[in-house]
Amino acid sequence: xxxxxxxVVPIRADVDVVIARQKIxxxxxxxxFSGSELTLIATAISEVARNIVSxxxxxxxxxxVVRQGQRRGITVVARDQGPGIAxxxxxxxxxxxxxxxxxxxxPGSKRLMDEFExxxxxxxxxxxxxxxxxx
Amino acid sequence: xxxSILKQNRFLIASVQGSxxxxxxxxxxxxxxxxxRRHRSTGVIIDVTMLxxxxxxAVRTLRGIAQMVKLLGAECVVVGIQPEVAFxxxxxxxxxxxxxxxxxxxxxxxxxxxRAPVRSSLL
Numbered sequence: 398x399x400x401x402x403x404x405v406v407p408i409r410a411d412v413d414v415v416i417a418r419q420k421i422x423x424x425x426x427x428x429x430f431s432g433s434e435l436t437l438i439a440t441a442i443s444e445v446a447r448n449i450v451s452x453x454x455x456x457x458x459x460x461x462v463v464r465q466g467q468r469r470g471i472t473v474v475a476r477d478q479g480p481g482i483a484x485x486x487x488x489x490x491x492x493x494x495x496x497x498x499x500x501x502x503x504p505g506s507k508r509l510m511d512e513f514e515x516x517x518x519x520x521x522x523x524x525x526x527x528x529x530x531x532x
Numbered sequence: 533x534x535x536s537i538l539k540q541n542r543f544l545i546a547s548v549q550g551s552x553x554x555x556x557x558x559x560x561x562x563x564x565x566x567x568x569r570r571h572r573s574t575g576v577i578i579d580v581t582m583l584x585x586x587x588x589x590a591v592r593t594l595r596g597i598a599q600m601v602k603l604l605g606a607e608c609v610v611v612g613i614q615p616e617v618a619f620x621x622x623x624x625x626x627x628x629x630x631x632x633x634x635x636x637x638x639x640x641x642x643x644x645x646x647r648a649p650v651r652s653s654l655l
Contacts, residue, residue: 433616
C-alpha cells in the first residue's frame with residue numbers, strides 16, 4: 398500500500414461508511430494534510446457514504462490522489478444508481494431532508510471540501526465529486 | 533458493540549471506540565437506556581475521545597441519547613470531543629444544542645457531581 402493510487406469502497410451497509418472513512422486515512426498518508434483537514438475529509442466521506450445507504454441502498458466511493466501542477470489533493474467520488482435527487486437546489490440547502498436527517502449532509506460536505514459537484518438524474522442515480530487540496 | 537459501559541457509583545460511563553457504525557451508536561443508545569433504569573443511575577458520561585469522526589448521524593444519536601437520559605431523570609455529559617472533530621462539526625453546521633459537554637472524563641465527572649440530583653436512598 399503506497400500513498401498513491403485509487404481505492405474503491407463498495408457501499409452497501411452502514412459498516413461500509415466506517416470502512417470508507419478509514420481507507421481515506423491510509424490513502425493520504427503521503428500528502429500534506431493536517432490532522433484537522435483529514436478529519437474534515439473523513440467527515441465529508443461519512444456524510445456522502447451515508448446518503449448512498451439511506452437513499453440508494455448501495456453504491457460506491459472512489460478515492461484517488463490527484464495532481465494539478467505542483468499541487469496534490471484527494472478526490473472522492475460517491476456514486477449510486479439510486480432514485481436520484483429531484484430538487485438539487487433544495488438538497489443543497491441547510492436543514493432540508495427527506496429522510497428525517499438533520500439535512501446538513503450535502504451542504505455540510507460542500508463546506509468541508511474545496512470543490513464539490515453534484516450530478517443527479519431522477520431514476521438514474523447520483524454522482525458527487527469532491528476534492529480537497531493540500532495547503 | 534464498539535463501546536464499553538462502566539458503572540461507577542450512580543454514574544454510567546460509556547467509552548466509544550474509534551469507529552462506530554450507525555448500528556453501534558443505536559446499540560449504545562439502547563444499552564444506556566436500559567442501564568440507567570437498571571442501575572438507577574443519576575448521570576451518564578459518553579466519552580468520545582477515541583471517535584474519529586462526528587458526523588450528522590452521530591450527532592443526532594447523541595442528542596437522542598441525552599434527551600432520553602434526561603427523561604429517565606438522569607444527566608448526560610459528552611466528554612472528550614477532539615479539537616479537530618469539533619472544528620469539523622462547526623464546518624458541517626452541527627451543534628450539540630441542549631447537551632452538556634466537558635473537556636475530559638475528569639471534568640465530566642465533576643460536572644455530574646455538581647449537577648446530578650441526589651436520590652433520597654443515598655442520604
